[in-house]
Every structure is written in structure tokens, then in C-alpha cells.
Amino acid sequence: MTLVITIPLYGPGHYLTNPLWFLTHKILVILFAIQLIVTLFFTWRKVAYRYQRVQSIFSSFFSFKLSLDPYFAFFMFCEGRDIPSNIKTTATILMIGGLIYLLFSTIRAIKRVQQGHLRKGGKGLYNIKQTVGNASLPIIFGVTMMSGAISRTLSDSSSTFGIAAGLYFFLLLCFILQYAMAFAWPEHFLYTYCKLRFKSFHVPMPNPEExxxxxxxxxxxxxxxxxxxxxxxxxxxxxxxxxxxxxxxxxxxxxxxxxxxxxxxxxxxxxxxxxxxxxxxxxxxxxxxxxxxxxxxxxxxxxxxxxxxxxxxxxxxxxxxxxxxxxxxxxxxxxxxxxxxxxxxxxxxxxxxxxxxxxxxxxxxxxxxxxxxxx
Missing domain, CATH: 3.20.80.10 (Regulatory factor, effector binding domain)
Known part of the structure; x- marks a missing residue:
């Protein structure tokens, strides 16, 4: 995603001049470099087992960042284009809604742990009947927002529908990725917390003789x-x-x-x-x-x-x-x-x-x- 953002900034025919995007790009490049170094560092087996708590923290952070990365590219592609203003508004609302849904999912997961659903013989972190209902809410929210934005775009005769259609498709991918990760991320967060809190979650390095x-x-x-x-x-x-x-x-x-x-x-x-x-x-x-x-x-x-x-x-x-x-x-x-x-x-x-x-x-x-x- 960092490479995708680089193209409109420095690639052929670049058109962005807003200093904010250059600063955003530098931050993303630094984070990408850190992620690459961390990934290479933990490819060593002994390091991965010895510093697995640190690895879990980095993994949680970068997975959270991944859910937001596509939005940076989306907003950047919207810059300098003749598109309806409601597209950016829709994307902003969807992104904020995804963060709220992530917070809701995390609180719900913590409560289920406190209620003992993760104990042996328990119902687990995700109750299928309740999960279907909880997952349907963001889907309804996203479909409603996208439908309203598309309707306003179609009613605006001055807008270029071809460009708008491509952006809507990109926004749909952003929505699916963020909300899917918001649904699954709390489990990874709890795993990271348990790694830091409980010694029993520390996986010992396998011994070939054992x-x-x-x-x-x-x-x-x-x-x-x-x-x-x-x-x-x-x-x-x-x-x-x-x-x-x-x-x-x-x-x-x-x-x-x-x-x-x-x-x-x-x-x-x-x-x-x-x-x-x-x-x-x-x-x-x-x-x-x-x-x-x-x-x-x-x-x-x-x-x-x-x-x-x-x-x-x-x-x-x-x-x-x-x-x-x-x-x-x-x-x-x-x-x-x-x-x-x-x-x-x-x-x-x-x-x-x-x-x-x-x-x-x-x-x-x-x-x-x-x-x-x-x-």
C-alpha cells in the first residue's frame, strides 16, 4: 500500500502538491521499513520463540494498521479529481464506523472472556447465533452508506461516473478489509494481552530430542x-x-x-x-x-x-x-x-x-x- 501511495506523489504524471500527503507518505515509509526489519528479525527461529511477546505486540499493531492502509490510498486518489464531495464524506464515515465497530468487538470479546466462555467446555469467543446478528449491523451500515453515496453520484449529472465507479469499488474493498479485521482483531488482541499477562501463554521452543x-x-x-x-x-x-x-x-x-x-x-x-x-x-x-x-x-x-x-x-x-x-x-x-x-x-x-x-x-x-x- 505504501508503494501505491508513492505513485501519485513521485511517479510519472504526479499531481499531488499538498505537503500533508508528503508527510503522510514519509510516516508510512518509516512504518513499512520498521515492519520489514521486524519481519526479517523474527524469521530466526530462536529469536521468534525468545521474543514472542514483542513479536505479538508488533503483530497486533501492524494488523491494526493494515486495516486502515487502504483508506490512505483512497483519499489520495480522490485528491485533484473531479468527483462528488460526498465520496470522501462516505469514506470518512465508514472508516470511523469501522473503528467504533472494532472498539465494540473488543469490549464484547473481553466480556465473554470474563464470563468464562473461553474456558475448556465453554462456548468460545464467538457465539454463532449472536455473531451473525452482530456482524449484520456493520454490513447494513456499509450498504446503506454506499447506496446513498452512489445515488447522489448518479443524480449529479456533472460528475464523471467512470472515475466515481472505480473509486466506489476501491472504497468497497476498504470497507470489507477494515470490518473483517475489526471482527477478528479482538481475538488477536486478547492473545497478545495473555502473552504479556500469563506465563502459560509463553510457548517454549521445541527441543528435537523431546x-x-x-x-x-x-x-x-x-x-x-x-x-x-x-x-x-x-x-x-x-x-x-x-x-x-x-x-x-x-x-x-x-x-x-x-x-x-x-x-x-x-x-x-x-x-x-x-x-x-x-x-x-x-x-x-x-x-x-x-x-x-x-x-x-x-x-x-x-x-x-x-x-x-x-x-x-x-x-x-x-x-x-x-x-x-x-x-x-x-x-x-x-x-x-x-x-x-x-x-x-x-x-x-x-x-x-x-x-x-x-x-x-x-x-x-x-x-x-x-x-x-x-x-
């Missing part, structure tokens, strides 16, 4: 447990630990001795109510008399999968989330042309006061299904 360790840590093996008692309960997502403690207490109160292993899976997730079904499996020491326990408990004399993929949280210390482990399992399954059975299991092993280990186990669906015997 990446290789992640791949090799996925093993293929069967699992088998004996004398397993299970139950299923529905509770809030993330509140499974209370249900697990109640289950353990029920087993202990019936005189059964538990092992150090707790297995559970999550199914039937309802994001609107933030609830899910949690099925717990706890191996116990024999003998087991189920008639003394009763309730919604089931006994599996043998609980096994003949084949599956397993990855251990205890063997990896790279700050991964659950989804990252699932992705590693999916990647391994794809490499070996396997189909996994969902939901996956989490196997927690308590090491008496020390940090326990957590394994993620994905049964191979095409070769084995869950086997258990209910008494």
Missing part, C-alpha cells in the same frame, strides 16, 4: 487386571475426584483392600451442562463378595485388553495437556494403520506419598474390545 522422545514413548501392549470393581457416575467435568473418593470410600467401608491403581474413562460429555459420565475401575485384593457391596457396582474377575497403545505421563515432563497425549496416540495409530477405540482410559498409579504416574491407554478397536464378567 519431540523424538514423545514419539518413542508410545508403546503397544496389552493390559490386564484381576478382581476389578467398577461404577459409573455422572458429575461436573473436572469434579471427578470427589466421585472417585466416594467410590474408594464405599469399597473400603465394605472391608475390601484396594490396590494403588485407579482407572477411569470419560464419556457422554454435555458441554451445555458441563457434565459427563465417569466410569471408575479399581482392582482389589481377593476374596470379593459382591453381595455385601451391592448398589451400582460391578465386578470384573478379569478386566483386560489384548492390544492397545499406552503413553505415560510420568515418563514425559514437557508440560503437555491431555489433548497432547491423545494426539500422540492418534499419531502413533495413524503411523501403524490402527483404529483406536474411544473413549480412552486414564490409569493412575499411586506411589505412596511420591508423585504418582498417569498412563493414557487407547484400545485398538479392530483387534480387541473390552472384556469383563459381571457377577
Amino acid at each position: 519431540e523424538e522422545a514423545k514419539k518413542t514413548n508410545v508403546k503397544r501392549c496389552p493390559i490386564e487386571y484381576h478382581n476389578v470393581i467398577s461404577t459409573t457416575t455422572r458429575c461436573k467435568i473436572g469434579g471427578w475426584s470427589v466421585a472417585a473418593e466416594d467410590f474408594e470410600e464405599a469399597i473400603s467401608s465394605n472391608g475390601l483392600e484396594m490396590t494403588e491403581t485407579l482407572i477411569y474413562k470419560i464419556s457422554n460429555i454435555n458441554e451445555s451442562t458441563n457434565e459427563a459420565d465417569y466410569t471408575f475401575y479399581i482392582p482389589v485384593e481377593p476374596p470379593v463378595e459382591m453381595d455385601k457391596i451391592g448398589g451400582y457396582f460391578y465386578f470384573h474377575e478379569r478386566w483386560k485388553f489384548d492390544d492397545g497403545l499406552i503413553i505415560s505421563y510420568g515418563n514425559l515432563d514437557f508440560g503437555l495437556e491431555d489433548e497432547d497425549y491423545y494426539n500422540l496416540l492418534y499419531t502413533k495409530a495413524e503411523e501403524e494403520h490402527l483404529t483406536l477405540e474411544e473413549p480412552f482410559f486414564k490409569i493412575y498409579f499411586d506411589r505412596h506419598g511420591e508423585d504418582g504416574t498417569l498412563d493414557f491407554y487407547a484400545p485398538i478397536a479392530e483387534e480387541q474390545k473390552e472384556k469383563h464378567e459381571v457377577i
Whole structure:
């Protein structure tokens, strides 16, 4: 866009003499030079990871500037031409309206974050039903302004419609770019804010050795447990630990001795109510008399999968989330042309006061299904 502005100032047949445009051009050239230097600076991988907060700030600023750049070229092309005066007025109103819409979108995004819509299981930053309504307002505004300006141009017999038509098309592109970026920019702004505010948003530089360790840590093996008692309960997502403690207490109160292993899976997730079904499996020491326990408990004399993929949280210390482990399992399954059975299991092993280990186990669906015997 800086090059486009340069043409009417210094190119063949240049016609602009207003000092304000020369000053504007110098400022834009300086900003373009800064942007080019910053872009080249962050092409180095180590620099990009080390100074990612600074990079995010520059990215936010230049993306905001990009939404306004076409207007500078538009106003410059309007200079010295025989065009209706209402074209400039329309462009000014549209540009100011875009800034107001950007402010509105940013405030709305901040409120949605404060309401918890970006939490896991939340509705996200953009609610589709509300977003359609919010996005339609600037569209109606822009169409109304453009239609009114075109109507006035057509009614003015002294204006050159060919030149005006080209400017209107250019103005339409300015409008689309600015309002589209005003709709999406708040997400980038929030990301930049979180980069500066929260350490968890700082992405560590990948280590090739760690990446290789992640791949090799996925093993293929069967699992088998004996004398397993299970139950299923529905509770809030993330509140499974209370249900697990109640289950353990029920087993202990019936005189059964538990092992150090707790297995559970999550199914039937309802994001609107933030609830899910949690099925717990706890191996116990024999003998087991189920008639003394009763309730919604089931006994599996043998609980096994003949084949599956397993990855251990205890063997990896790279700050991964659950989804990252699932992705590693999916990647391994794809490499070996396997189909996994969902939901996956989490196997927690308590090491008496020390940090326990957590394994993620994905049964191979095409070769084995869950086997258990209910008494």
C-alpha cells in the first residue's frame, strides 16, 4: 500500500502538491521499513520463540494498521479529481464506523472472556447465533452508506461516473478489509494481552530430542487386571475426584483392600451442562463378595485388553495437556494403520506419598474390545 501511495506523489504524471500527503507518505515509509526489519528479525527461529511477546505486540499493531492502509490510498486518489464531495464524506464515515465497530468487538470479546466462555467446555469467543446478528449491523451500515453515496453520484449529472465507479469499488474493498479485521482483531488482541499477562501463554521452543522422545514413548501392549470393581457416575467435568473418593470410600467401608491403581474413562460429555459420565475401575485384593457391596457396582474377575497403545505421563515432563497425549496416540495409530477405540482410559498409579504416574491407554478397536464378567 505504501508503494501505491508513492505513485501519485513521485511517479510519472504526479499531481499531488499538498505537503500533508508528503508527510503522510514519509510516516508510512518509516512504518513499512520498521515492519520489514521486524519481519526479517523474527524469521530466526530462536529469536521468534525468545521474543514472542514483542513479536505479538508488533503483530497486533501492524494488523491494526493494515486495516486502515487502504483508506490512505483512497483519499489520495480522490485528491485533484473531479468527483462528488460526498465520496470522501462516505469514506470518512465508514472508516470511523469501522473503528467504533472494532472498539465494540473488543469490549464484547473481553466480556465473554470474563464470563468464562473461553474456558475448556465453554462456548468460545464467538457465539454463532449472536455473531451473525452482530456482524449484520456493520454490513447494513456499509450498504446503506454506499447506496446513498452512489445515488447522489448518479443524480449529479456533472460528475464523471467512470472515475466515481472505480473509486466506489476501491472504497468497497476498504470497507470489507477494515470490518473483517475489526471482527477478528479482538481475538488477536486478547492473545497478545495473555502473552504479556500469563506465563502459560509463553510457548517454549521445541527441543528435537523431546519431540523424538514423545514419539518413542508410545508403546503397544496389552493390559490386564484381576478382581476389578467398577461404577459409573455422572458429575461436573473436572469434579471427578470427589466421585472417585466416594467410590474408594464405599469399597473400603465394605472391608475390601484396594490396590494403588485407579482407572477411569470419560464419556457422554454435555458441554451445555458441563457434565459427563465417569466410569471408575479399581482392582482389589481377593476374596470379593459382591453381595455385601451391592448398589451400582460391578465386578470384573478379569478386566483386560489384548492390544492397545499406552503413553505415560510420568515418563514425559514437557508440560503437555491431555489433548497432547491423545494426539500422540492418534499419531502413533495413524503411523501403524490402527483404529483406536474411544473413549480412552486414564490409569493412575499411586506411589505412596511420591508423585504418582498417569498412563493414557487407547484400545485398538479392530483387534480387541473390552472384556469383563459381571457377577
